[in-house]
Amino acid sequence: MSIVYVLLPVALLLAIAGVIAFIWSVRQGQYDDLDTPALRVLHEDADAATARESDRE
């Protein structure tokens, strides 16, 4: 028996699992706002600096 008869269904199952995961994440609202996260990249530095400043006080 060729291994293809195992590989093919497994690959399809993986694909379906991926689609289900995607659907779940969309329903969770993770894709609702695609613009703001780009701005949040800058926040890390500001947070670190703020933490440093408040530690100093």
Added chain:
Amino acid sequence: MANNAAEHARQSIRCTHCGLAVPAGLVVDGAAEQFCCNGCRTVYQMIRGCGLEQYYRLREAADADAAPARTTHRVYREFDDPTFADLYVQTLPDGTRSTELYLEGVHCAACVWLVEKLPRVVPGVIDARLDYRQSLVRIRWDDSHTKLSRIARTLDTLGYPPHPAKDARTRDLRTREDRRFLILIGVAAACAGNVMTLAFALYGGWFSGIEAEYSRLFRWVSMAIGVVSLAWPGSVFFRGALAAIRTRTAHLDLPIALALLAGGVAGTVNTIAGRGEIYFDSLTMLVFLLLVGRWFQRRQQRYATDAVEMLFSLTPSTARVVCDGAVREAPIEAVREGDLVEVRAGESVPVDGAVEAGTSWIDQSLLTGESRPVEVHAGQIVHAGTLNTASTIRVRVAATGARTRVGRLAALVEASSRSRAPIVQFADRVGAWFVPAALALAAATFARWLSAGAGGATEHAVAMLIVTCPCALGLATPLIFTIAIGRAARRGILIKGATALEVLARRGTLLLDKTGTITSGEITLVRWAGDESVKPMVAAIESQSSHPIARAFVRALGYPGERTDSAAGPDPPDGRADRRDRPNPGPDDAERTNVRVEQITGAGISASIDGMRVRIGSPAFVRAGGAAMPPDLEREEQAIIAAALTPVLIARDDRVVAVAGLGDSLRPDARAATGLLSTLGWRLGLLSGDHPAIAAAIGRQLGLAATAVHGGIMPEAKLAHVHAARRAGRVVMVGDGVNDAAALAAADVGIAVHGGAEAALAAADIYLSRPGLAPLAALVRSARRVMRTIYVTLGVSLGYNLTAAALAFAGLINPILAAILMPLSSLTVLGLAIGRRTFGDE
């Protein structure tokens, strides 16, 4: 005026919060921080108090534009009301509450950081998450710890006045629709990827041979996945095509649906029969790529609708109705015309109407951008959305909801956003023409190959139908617009819809608003005629006011009490304009112990100094006080008007003793910008509320024809002008939104310039966040480049279709070739969209 050095030094005092110049009267000697207004001071102190100074560094890093802080000092008592909670607050299973608020003043990345730091600022707030695009913040808080009104007040103090986000149901519906569409794209992508993988195996078989059983297996699985792709995500196109057929309109869905149907049916038949080619790889890829293009289009249309919702959020949803002497709270929908509503201090006016009882000061900044409150008393009109700052008033309702000024503005915005961009309509029209063309070509191919057998002829005809599918066409336009809009945003030009670019690329009429747009908006004292000895007195009186004209006087004439070289006024040119040397007005000057000053809004100042009556203000105001005008000064007044300056008369007792000319200087880049726009073929027009003579003079300086300049225009007249100009073609209106929000919405493209009112920002199609007119010229040039890129791309994609059609006619198309040609055309389109400098580097 030899006070340039001193003036320059003085003007270099910048507000610690927003960076704009601090007016002279508000400079505090010896203080390390200076503020241009109370709002800025409040926000700065709040930020300092919570240790959030990183905000300023972030703002620099984000290269954002700073504007004076918007604080309204409202009390937000109604946020704690149970009725409010019913409408806008959800209680979560863990007992915390959640709500969504629309925030004013969110215009940069640093604002996101600051707002999301709310838990740190207000204990009791668990989470704050800001959606930058929609200016909506979702807050989760513990109600036993802190009340929503406190949270609202804090946001206001930080410079982001909040409003309840209305129409939660519509937004939820739209969110669910968007999510459904994303899921379709995900499924289409999964299908396309897997069919492609299977197709690779089949391609390999084409070249080196493949056993029949595997070929059969792969073909059947391809068909299964292909059918899923066509039936689920692909149904979007079939439904669209059916709708287009039913309504007999042109739509790009028609040729797409034709290709999908033909390829799907043929592929299924071939798989079952076990012979012939299958094209599921191309079909699934088509579905995926076209859905992505459609998604871009939807996003753009979404931005425009968001703006309308913001406008609705700005007006209250409840009102206090007075009924038989008793006051009860009612939802705004229940309020009728003719009702009497009560508006307390610190609340927003819920309706349009006339004041029936009470006197108060109204902050109209939402609608007009003017933050200085305007006094209202019985008989005067107030508008929904404005803020009552001083005392309770009772208003007879004239209009509610959609019929208020704000409501009508929102309707205008909505109407203009619903119309699809002309270029997209162009793609649809092409699509309709595609269908008969594709069918004709398919028939021709069938006829040509019929001699070789019906089976082979069908194969080739189907192949023809598939490769003539306008894939790149459906992808090109939305993609290029999205990229251009993204690039423009990074350069401070916020574009709401693709229509704007399309209109800007052609010629038409461009109407410019004068103050703040063409001119700098900062008034300076340019001319003085008459008695020079009254200058210190004028300075002393004007220092009591914060009106821009008063500030101009004080800037030019020096500070009261400052002993400069005599009555000539100007400050010593040795740069001694050190803050420390400037005493505060008042206590140390014995001769001004009996000074009483009264400001008359919009007219001038009336003062009494030791019994002497002084009037400083507009010619009408001063003359109304009974002052006689000597003829030489009258000539000066005329000369000042002719020079495009605003005349201000100074009268002492009953004689006019001096005439001052104040000017709003032209922006340095205005002349160049208007010149360029004329060269590009635009008919320029100037609309101004100022004196017609002043407008005419400015028009001359800009090189405009006299007929194109209109002065003395009231806001309603601006709207009429826009309508009149529209009959002659496309109209673009550029303004700073003060009183011309409706005109901005009515124009084909409304461009709001830096510093506009919140309502204008919602009404405009484009917002230039950097000051000056240079961005406008750059915008027009870029719009042309975008349209050129689109036409080039459309041409290229059509070229691909023609080449593929030729190959199909010659019978040379096979699945491999089709699968290569289609992504190739899409990639070329993508490459052109990204590669060509649309909002380029100028």
